Amino acid sequence: MMNLILPWDWQRVVIEPWTSGAEIYGWILLMGFLISATCGLIGNYLILRRMALIGDAISHSVLPGMAVAFLVTSGWKNAGDQLGATANLQEGLLHGWPILLGAILAGMVTSLLIELIHHRSRIKQDAAIGITFSTLFALGVVLISLFADKVDLDADCILHGEIAFIPLEPFLSVGGWAVAPLPVIQMLGVASLTVLGIGLFYKELLISSFDPGLAKATGIRVRWIHYGLMVWLSIVVVSAFESVGAILVIAMLILPGATASLLSQSLRTMLGISVVHALLSSLGGLHLAIWLDTSIAGSMVVAGSGLFMIAWFLSPTQGLLKQRGKAGAVG
Amino acid sequence: MDPTSTKTVPLEIHDLTVAYHNKPVLYGIDAVIPEGKLVGIIGPNGAGKSTLIKAIMGLVPIEAGWVKLFGSDRKSKLKRVAYVPQRESVDWDFPVNVLDVVLMGRYGKLGLIRRPSKEDRAIAWSCLEKVNLTPYADRQISNLSGGQQQRVFLARALAQESDLYLMDEPFAGVDAATEASIIELLHTLRAEGKTIMVVHHDLPTARNYFDMLMLLNMRLVGLGPTSEMFTYEKLQKTYGGRLTILSEVADAVRQTHS
Numbered sequence: 001m002m003n004l005i006l007p008w009d010w011q012r013v014v015i016e017p018w019t020s021g022a023e024i025y026g027w028i029l030l031m032g033f034l035i036s037a038t039c040g041l042i043g044n045y046l047i048l049r050r051m052a053l054i055g056d057a058i059s060h061s062v063l064p065g066m067a068v069a070f071l072v073t074s075g076w077k078n079a080g081d082q083l084g085a086t087a088n089l090q091e092g093l094l095h096g097w098p099i100l101l102g103a104i105l106a107g108m109v110t111s112l113l114i115e116l117i118h119h120r121s122r123i124k125q126d127a128a129i130g131i132t133f134s135t136l137f138a139l140g141v142v143l144i145s146l147f148a149d150k151v152d153l154d155a156d157c158i159l160h161g162e163i164a165f166i167p168l169e170p171f172l173s174v175g176g177w178a179v180a181p182l183p184v185i186q187m188l189g190v191a192s193l194t195v196l197g198i199g200l201f202y203k204e205l206l207i208s209s210f211d212p213g214l215a216k217a218t219g220i221r222v223r224w225i226h227y228g229l230m231v232w233l234s235i236v237v238v239s240a241f242e243s244v245g246a247i248l249v250i251a252m253l254i255l256p257g258a259t260a261s262l263l264s265q266s267l268r269t270m271l272g273i274s275v276v277h278a279l280l281s282s283l284g285g286l287h288l289a290i291w292l293d294t295s296i297a298g299s300m301v302v303a304g305s306g307l308f309m310i311a312w313f314l315s316p317t318q319g320l321l322k323q324r325g326k327a328g329a330v331g
Numbered sequence: 332m333d334p335t336s337t338k339t340v341p342l343e344i345h346d347l348t349v350a351y352h353n354k355p356v357l358y359g360i361d362a363v364i365p366e367g368k369l370v371g372i373i374g375p376n377g378a379g380k381s382t383l384i385k386a387i388m389g390l391v392p393i394e395a396g397w398v399k400l401f402g403s404d405r406k407s408k409l410k411r412v413a414y415v416p417q418r419e420s421v422d423w424d425f426p427v428n429v430l431d432v433v434l435m436g437r438y439g440k441l442g443l444i445r446r447p448s449k450e451d452r453a454i455a456w457s458c459l460e461k462v463n464l465t466p467y468a469d470r471q472i473s474n475l476s477g478g479q480q481q482r483v484f485l486a487r488a489l490a491q492e493s494d495l496y497l498m499d500e501p502f503a504g505v506d507a508a509t510e511a512s513i514i515e516l517l518h519t520l521r522a523e524g525k526t527i528m529v530v531h532h533d534l535p536t537a538r539n540y541f542d543m544l545m546l547l548n549m550r551l552v553g554l555g556p557t558s559e560m561f562t563y564e565k566l567q568k569t570y571g572g573r574l575t576i577l578s579e580v581a582d583a584v585r586q587t588h589s
Contacts, residue, residue, distance in 0.1 A: 048422075048425065048426070122352075200444050201444065202446075203438055203441070203444075203445075203446060203447070204443065204444075206427070206431075206435070207435050207438050209425075210421060210422070210425050210427060210432075210435070211416070211420070211421050211435070213385075213388070213390050213414065213416055213420065214414065214416070214435060214487075215438075216388075216389065216390060217388050217389070217390075217409055217412065217414050217439070218409075218410065218438050218439030218491075219409065219410060219439055220438065220439075220443075261426065264426065265426050265428075265471035265473075266426055266427075266428065266471070267426045267427060269426075270426055
């Protein structure tokens with residue numbers, strides 16, 4: 001048993017990732033942070049709207065969307081090959097927009113279906129979420145195995161993608177200078193737009209999350225905000241998915257926001273804390289993974305959970321420590 | 332605001348029918364509420380009092396009939412209406428402070444994306460002053476008593492600077508002192524020519540609080556000056572067989588809500 005856990009080697013675990021390994025681990029850390037921070041920011045709103053599990057649902061149900069997009073585009077590709085079109089340009093297009101579009105559509109269908117089932121029957125929202133995402137995920141599995149020979153898409157790969165391969169991805173080069181791996185650039189864009197969106201629509205997001213009734217009455221389109229959030233969630237999930245898999249995404253939609261809610265009672269501060277949480281869990285997770293020589297994404301989630309536990313213990317308002325102190329004072 | 336439209340009837344309801352899961356909750360309501368009146372909406376549990384207010388606000392779908400606000404289409408005049416929902420309608424653990432919530436009353440006056448200005452903040456602050464909550468401005472809203480939470484909602488409605496106020500049980504779970512201060516506030520609003528409709532549960536006080544009563548039990552039983560509505564026959568009709576003597580109903584109503 002003890003042999004399974006590698007000995008702690010200061011040089012290997014702490015120093016090397018920042019010196020000889022910086023080239024590789026730097027990108028992994030940056031990618032982990034970008035994904036965790038983006039998911040964490042959106043996650044705050046999902047938690048406040050009691051939709052934490054919708055993130056989970058959309059993460060699963062984008063599978064059929066991506067499968068259909070793959071099917072359609074591989075059809076185009078075949079046609080393109082026959083016509084002898086410039087393959088390179090198409091390659092780039094084929095792996096980008098259609099997949100994203102398919103995933104967004106799947107995300108929309110998911111949130112629409114959940115609402116439809118919830119509103120048009122007596123089935124509660126949690127059950128509606130369960131029905132919708134398991135159905136769509138299964139549909140995705142069926143589609144992929146049905147067209148396995150035509151589709152170069154592996155369900156395993158989507159769910160357990162590995163962040164460790166990020167430095168191996170093609171780099172974006174500007175003027176012959178390799179700037180950064182493409183997925184990192186894409187995620188940086190998504191993260192910036194997320195921050196911008198929350199900044200611009202802070203007031204609308206706040207009021208429609210707190211009191212949808214008042215929001216509606218004051219002329220704010222609550223539904224648009226809801227679907228906007230769902231579309232954006234799908235975009236975030238898919239951008240993160242392609243390169244790192246589902247574990248990190250699903251966990252980081254909840255952990256940073258949940259941790260922040262234990263430590264602050266102000267939304268602005270919570271948003272800030274969840275970004276710090278994202279940074280610390282990526283950093284902690286990276287070193288944990290190097291130490292134990294294990295999955296990086298998994299370790300980042302474990303580190304994030306550890307931070308949550310610490311916050312739970314030490315929270316100034318809801319901490320276990322405080323509750324214990326109170327009970328002790330009374331008894 | 333348009334000076335000509337202020338003379339029009341704030342609220343007109345015609346043949347309003349609302350149903351939940353195909354069961355009618357409100358049936359064929361016709362009502363015209365004149366300007367500058369303090370109107371109490373009275374009726375037993377399940378009479379559709381809250382539903383009526385939600386239907387006016389467009390928060391529940393209408394099966395039949397229509398609602399007009401200030402003489403025109405409901406949607407176009409919604410910004411002249413402030414709605415005070417029941418306290419339980421929101422999550423009080425939400426990470427906002429008292430001033431944040433009152434500021435939300437200003438959002439309707441701002442456009443998309445625009446942030447509240449200094450002036451909006453000043454208005455929100457003065458509304459907090461009117462409900463004596465300025466010492467609590469920075470408090471997270473779960474750290475307030477029931478009566479204080481109710482006053483936060485009231486301040487938010489004031490910040491909307493509306494002409495018609497719809498209040499769903501503003502006195503629920505509120506102590507006597509707060510109830511008195513809320514009533515004083517409603518009288519101030521009325522003096523400014525505002526129209527106020529209040530869902531109310533306590534029969535004995537209803538008699539003193541309101542200029543007009545709307546008696547509701549799925550259908551409209553009566554709408555008129557309190558002196559005409561607050562009679563044994565009318566109340567018996569509203570509360571059905573459950574009314575033997577007035578005091579008993581008052582007690583029963585109180586008990587079910589304590």
